[in-house]
Amino acid sequence: MSHGVPRVAVGEKTEASRRKELKQIEAYQGLVDNVQAKIKAEEYTAETLSLTSALLSQNPEYYTIWNHRRLVLQHVFAKEIHSPPAEDAESKPPPGLTPAQHEITLLIREDLAFLLPLLKQFPKCYWVWNHRAWLLQQASQYLPVTSAKHLWLEEMALVSKMLSYDSRNFHGWTYRREVVKSIELLSAQEQLSALELDDKKEEKKEKKPDQSMTESEFAYTTKMINTNLSNFSAWHNRLQLIPKLLKERNADPAARRKFLDDEFELIITALYTDPVDQSLWFYYNYLMTNLSPKTSPELRIVADLTNKHRIDYLDTQFDLLKDMLEDNKDCKWIYLALVTYTPEYLEIDAGNKKITTLELSEWLDQLDQLDPLRKGRWLDLRKSLNL
Structure with missing residues (x-):
């Protein structure tokens, strides 16, 4: 199991399975050679795109083929943009889109759909x-803001669903931050366009606040x-x-101190x-760095802590850690924090x-026993504390 996702066990191979695998390897290598040859010949066609699909479906880690696929798509996008609209088009594009933008939208959606089973x-x-990120960046480049934003919002729903299956997938969390950043940027562009339109119409409307998603994303971390x-x-x-949350809230010192307490x-x-x-201690250590006068004020939750405030916080934390230790005598992390x-x-x-x-000497003795591989570290700590 990895983050709750089951791994498939691999059994011993029979002679028949080995022969079958050799044939698959030969077919795979032939597919690789075919794709490489077409890219070298600059055949950026639907056939080449289809061949990359077949190859990536077998081996999505082959990053060079992803680069080839993007070359093909870039060529197709550019061709759509620079080609005159067909006079015999069977259907008109949706309102707000040119025929080229409509075709690019369809291509992007088709490629996103191809990626879903792989994901x-x-x-x-x-x-x-x-x-996926690259495709959506192309949407931001080629499509009107509203259309591009719609695709990014759909992607936000997808990444939320993916994280509901594997909530600790760091790829998903990194990608989510990128999606949020893009939605915020497009929302700002959308808002700016609306304000410019109002100015042209000489309509005076109250400016809306920036379309930040910081509050909702912070709430999402709480939920997860x-x-x-x-x-x-x-x-x-x-x-x-x-930091962004407190800045957007215009939090005063009292609000910041309450936030730190919470x-x-x-x-x-x-x-x-x-x-x-260990993940809990990671966040605990982050909060404790906020008490250090050595931490830059810009990075602290509360920038104006006095030494008296720090002592009060440290008194409370040491009391809690000692209390926690009563029922967890073999927990290395508590001793380490102390x-x-x-x-x-x-x-x-x-x-x-x-x-x-x-007490301090006893805590270090416990660390010696619980984590003997770091004996040198504990020895250095003893020396620094004159023990």
């Missing part, structure tokens, strides 16, 4: 995701985290959204649920009695 079968294949706490990609996406509450609740989940943030704690409040030398 279902190979959800971790980078090249399939990459080609609540579905599965062990979703590193969701936590990662969440922390990437936070995020600490969220992650602590998650850690009590599953303290051995040891990691002790130097910073002592740097801010050297005379505090929250941490004793005996």
